[in-house]
Amino acid sequence: MSKNIVVAEDFNVSRKIIVSTLAKEGYNVMEAADGTEAVGLFDGRPVDMLITDFNMPNMNGAELIQKVRGMNTYSYIPILLLTTEVRQEKIQQALDGNITAFIKKPFDAQDFVKIVKKALR
Amino acid sequence: MDFTQEYIEEAKLVLKSLEESLLQFEQRTADPEEINTVYRYLHTLKGSAGMFGFQDVERLSHELESVYSDIRDGLRQQDDFILDLTLHAVDVLRDLLDGKDASKEVNKMIADIGGLKEEGASTSTSQSKGSKGQQEAFAIILTPEKQIYKRGINFQAMLEEVQELGSSEIIIHNETVPYEKQLANKEIDSWFEILLASSAGLEAVRDVFMFMKPTEYTVLPIHDTSVFTGDAYAKQVQLSEDDIQKRLDIVCGYIPTLFECNTDDETTVDDRTEGTSEAEATEDQEARIIRKSKKTGNVSVSTHKLDQLINVVSELVIFRSEIHHLMGGTKNREVSEALEKLERLTLRLRDSAFHIRLVPLNILQVKLQRLIRSVSKELGKEVEFITEGLDTELDRSMINALEAPLMHIIRNAIDHGIEKPEERERRNKPRKGLLKFYSYNSGDHVFIQLQDDGNGIDFDKIRAKGIEKGLLNKHQSYTEKELLNVMMAPGFSTADKVTTVSGRGVGMDVVKKDIAAIRGDIEVSTEKGLGSIFTLRLPLTLTILDTLVVKVSDNKYLLPISEVQFCYEEEHDNLLGKKSRTIKYEGQLMPYVSLREYFGIEEHTDKQTVIVVNKNDTKIAVGVDAILGKLQTVYKPLNELLHPAACFSGASILGDGTMALILNALKLKS
Numbered sequence: 001m002s003k004n005i006v007v008a009e010d011f012n013v014s015r016k017i018i019v020s021t022l023a024k025e026g027y028n029v030m031e032a033a034d035g036t037e038a039v040g041l042f043d044g045r046p047v048d049m050l051i052t053d054f055n056m057p058n059m060n061g062a063e064l065i066q067k068v069r070g071m072n073t074y075s076y077i078p079i080l081l082l083t084t085e086v087r088q089e090k091i092q093q094a095l096d097g098n099i100t101a102f103i104k105k106p107f108d109a110q111d112f113v114k115i116v117k118k119a120l121r
Numbered sequence: 122m123d124f125t126q127e128y129i130e131e132a133k134l135v136l137k138s139l140e141e142s143l144l145q146f147e148q149r150t151a152d153p154e155e156i157n158t159v160y161r162y163l164h165t166l167k168g169s170a171g172m173f174g175f176q177d178v179e180r181l182s183h184e185l186e187s188v189y190s191d192i193r194d195g196l197r198q199q200d201d202f203i204l205d206l207t208l209h210a211v212d213v214l215r216d217l218l219d220g221k222d223a224s225k226e227v228n229k230m231i232a233d234i235g236g237l238k239e240e241g242a243s244t245s246t247s248q249s250k251g252s253k254g255q256q257e258a259f260a261i262i263l264t265p266e267k268q269i270y271k272r273g274i275n276f277q278a279m280l281e282e283v284q285e286l287g288s289s290e291i292i293i294h295n296e297t298v299p300y301e302k303q304l305a306n307k308e309i310d311s312w313f314e315i316l317l318a319s320s321a322g323l324e325a326v327r328d329v330f331m332f333m334k335p336t337e338y339t340v341l342p343i344h345d346t347s348v349f350t351g352d353a354y355a356k357q358v359q360l361s362e363d364d365i366q367k368r369l370d371i372v373c374g375y376i377p378t379l380f381e382c383n384t385d386d387e388t389t390v391d392d393r394t395e396g397t398s399e400a401e402a403t404e405d406q407e408a409r410i411i412r413k414s415k416k417t418g419n420v421s422v423s424t425h426k427l428d429q430l431i432n433v434v435s436e437l438v439i440f441r442s443e444i445h446h447l448m449g450g451t452k453n454r455e456v457s458e459a460l461e462k463l464e465r466l467t468l469r470l471r472d473s474a475f476h477i478r479l480v481p482l483n484i485l486q487v488k489l490q491r492l493i494r495s496v497s498k499e500l501g502k503e504v505e506f507i508t509e510g511l512d513t514e515l516d517r518s519m520i521n522a523l524e525a526p527l528m529h530i531i532r533n534a535i536d537h538g539i540e541k542p543e544e545r546e547r548r549n550k551p552r553k554g555l556l557k558f559y560s561y562n563s564g565d566h567v568f569i570q571l572q573d574d575g576n577g578i579d580f581d582k583i584r585a586k587g588i589e590k591g592l593l594n595k596h597q598s599y600t601e602k603e604l605l606n607v608m609m610a611p612g613f614s615t616a617d618k619v620t621t622v623s624g625r626g627v628g629m630d631v632v633k634k635d636i637a638a639i640r641g642d643i644e645v646s647t648e649k650g651l652g653s654i655f656t657l658r659l660p661l662t663l664t665i666l667d668t669l670v671v672k673v674s675d676n677k678y679l680l681p682i683s684e685v686q687f688c689y690e691e692e693h694d695n696l697l698g699k700k701s702r703t704i705k706y707e708g709q710l711m712p713y714v715s716l717r718e719y720f721g722i723e724e725h726t727d728k729q730t731v732i733v734v735n736k737n738d739t740k741i742a743v744g745v746d747a748i749l750g751k752l753q754t755v756y757k758p759l760n761e762l763l764h765p766a767a768c769f770s771g772a773s774i775l776g777d778g779t780m781a782l783i784l785n786a787l788k789l790k791s
Contacts, residue, residue: 002751049273069271076307078273097266100273101332119332121278 003048003120004028008038008064009082010056014105018051021109022116035059039067042074049120051080051103065098078119082107128173129218135162136218137487140211144490146204153193159207160189166214177227178217184234185210206233208491256287258343258372258379259326261315262353265337270307274332277304280313281469282329287319288375294358305458312357316368318375343372343379424517427478434467434474435755439774441467446777475665479514482560482569485524486511492528493556496535503542503553504535510560515567519659522639523569526632530571530655531556533629538575538653548650550574562661569657578647580604586613605645609633640683666756668773668783671732671745673716677781679754679773680743684786686735688748693725696744704742706733714789715744719768734786741786756783 005027009015015031022029030047032038036058041047050068054061061081068074078100100119103112139162142155163186170178185207191197210230216223261283269276283289292314293300303309319326323342330338339353348354349365360368373379441463448460490506497504515523539545539554546552557572580601587593587607599607607613609629636643640660647653660683668679687706696704696713704713711733717725729744754773770785 076270076273076275078275097268097271115331119273121275121282 002026002028004030004046005049005051005116006030006032006038006041006047008032008035008050008052008056008061010034010053014053014082017109018112021113025113025116027116035061035064038064042068042071044073047074047077049078049080049116050074051082051116053082069098080115080119125173132166132170132178132218133215135165136211136215138162139166140208140491141487143204143207143211144487146199156189156193156199160186160193163189175217177224178214181210181214181217181227181230184231188234188237203237206230206237208494256318256320256376257322258376259315259317259319259323260341260343260348260354260368261313261317261326262339262341262357263313263315263330263333263337264357265309265312265333267308267310269309269333269337272332276309279329279333280315283315283317283326286321286326286329287317289315289317289319290371291315314357316371316375318372422477424478431474431478431755434471436774438467438471438755439778443778476514478516479661480517480520481512481514482520483508483511485520485527488524489527489531489558492531493535496532497539500536501541502535502539504539504556505553506556506558508558511558513560513562513567513569515659515661519639522635523657523659526635526657527569527571529629529632534571534573534575534653534655538573538577540576567659567661569659570654572652572654574652577649577651578605578608578645578653579649583608605647608645609643640681666754666773666783668752668754669732670749670752670775670781671716671730672747672749673720673745674722676720677749677775677779678716678745679752679781679783680732680734680786681783682751684734684736685732686740687733689731690728691731691744693727693729696729696731704731706740706742709740711740711742712790713742713744716789717744717746719789736787739787741790743784743786743789754781754783 005022007015007018007022007029008031009018010033012033015033019029019031030041032041034056035052038050038052039059050065052061052064056064059067065079065081068077068079079098080101080103081099082103082105084105101115103115139159142159142162145155163182167179167182167186170176170182188197188203188207192199192203213223213226213230217227265276266272280291284291293311294314295311298306298310300311303311317326323340327340330340341348341351341353346365346369349360349368354360445460445464448456451457486508493504493506534556535554539556540548540550542552545554555572555574557570559570559572561568583604584593584599587604588595590613592607592610592613593599609632611628611630613628613630633643636657636659642658644656644658645653646656666679667682669682669685671678671680696715702713703710705711713731715725715729726746730747732743732745732748734741734743752775754775756771757773758771759769767788768785769782771783772780773783775781
């Protein structure tokens, strides 16, 4: 059974790259262009992983993650956060204890897939 | 089996190991230990041969043995001539064991060896080798945060991942709440100690914990006992002498040779002391061989038994999905958690069962090396053979099927690709041509690349030859890709003159067909003057198949996903309206077959799903009612009675227990 992954990222090009990379690996990918749209996808349907950007309009990554973790169904799913290197430390402190791993942008597709696979084990 | 037969079997095994050791020498200068290994094999051969009446085997191995004992003692230097001689001797010995009469050859060889002895070379060389892929021992300390599951990290899965790396023992400390309970609550209260023996290397072990914080894990390579008293341990626990010994026992159980240099002083002394009687020495060596075989501990099982195991396991997997199906609606958390566990276990069981069938590619190495040696000698070329990733595993039957195509590609590369040494020098290349064998896993596929640094493929030549053979049109220009395709067309050979090496009538087309038969494909890239790369892409195993489940009337059929190129919906009338029974996709006309029509069902649906199947560049469009989904199935061959129905290549059992046939779309055409 292929796994369901939600990808939240407002920057179209990045999102398309992530989506096609994951689709090629056989994952079922749902995309959202901002946090609000992403929360809408967590409506009780099976979601096996969330990959989200930090800076997004309407609702940022931190709020999205808090919301998702707050729902019973999704409290233990792996969450990968996309960040730029500069900000990482700050965000890491803010979100400590809620996310599985950081993905530094720009990322290498192979490494990225490796991390996704591992987190979905 | 009588004793003679037993001896022959065993002697052949020894010959095989001997051959392997010898081919190692070609890669680099042999160290004394390896020379000693060769010496030991020859000694073993000699020892038992006389007893069973193989006088020639005894004579020949005796002579060789004395050569290698000279090398070992530094009285003679290992060189290419001796290596050739010994390899040839292996062949002769094999013939002798098969009962062939080769006494003439033996006499000639013994004379050769006698000549060698008179030359009497001297000076010794020694070089130590670097160990690679060897088993290492690790102590791992894990102190996960209580809320690690809140971070989306599946701690239990991580422990399982460690176990897959090798032999391991997990010790749970501070288990105030039973671990199972901790898992159910998704709150970890304990800390963990893992003793691991693995050949994966430190990096791979650390990789397992890449989602953990640096403060949550420590991986310590075990070289001596100091690990257990070091800082990392001291922070968590104070181990008593007894505790340490227990851990050492576990680790030494995994890798008996781990502390050998410290504890086994006796053997090392024996080896170096002169004047020890030979009988004693061999006894010692035998002891070591036994220990060595314990380490790997292989059991050979007939493929028939393996097939049976796989059959049972596959049925278990299906049964599991049936339960899953039946319990689909349940809201009971404990039940669904138990189901999840069952699912994980069955899948792991299936994977292990399939992995048993897999064997590393290095069983081909000896054959390939010998081929390269003989072909390059014959053609007067110098070739260095480099291999990487030979531990990549493939289904046994696949490896057998790969042998011929690989040999053909290698032959071609040496014959047509790599230039003569003089010519290479003129072109500012090293005298020795490079042939690289490279293999790796990627997803469900194994890739094998064969790269040479020769002349590359000559497109002008292919073009000329293609025109000559009537495969190409003189007035048309062709892309490089098209020309490469022609190269793999039946009856094509570019050799200027037919040599015994390549160009014996079978060409690349046979290679392509052989590879396609095991559901693989082959790609060639080439650069004139720089060399070419042949890439083979192969499925990991032939028994698991990713399929598309399609519906036709009330029946379900399966199509291998690797063959599906494109799917779309179309009105029935648009399809039937055409008399030609062909459709156009991406500007290409291809035959169209409606499965309803094919199976003689008269009524039809308004809309049909068209699936474009592409198998080895032959396309066909297949019309079905609907696509139901994707499914990983276990392929079962059809009973012979069904063979006339060529449009089915096999059968498989679906998740709900019903059976579906696997379509062989290309056969629908006729």
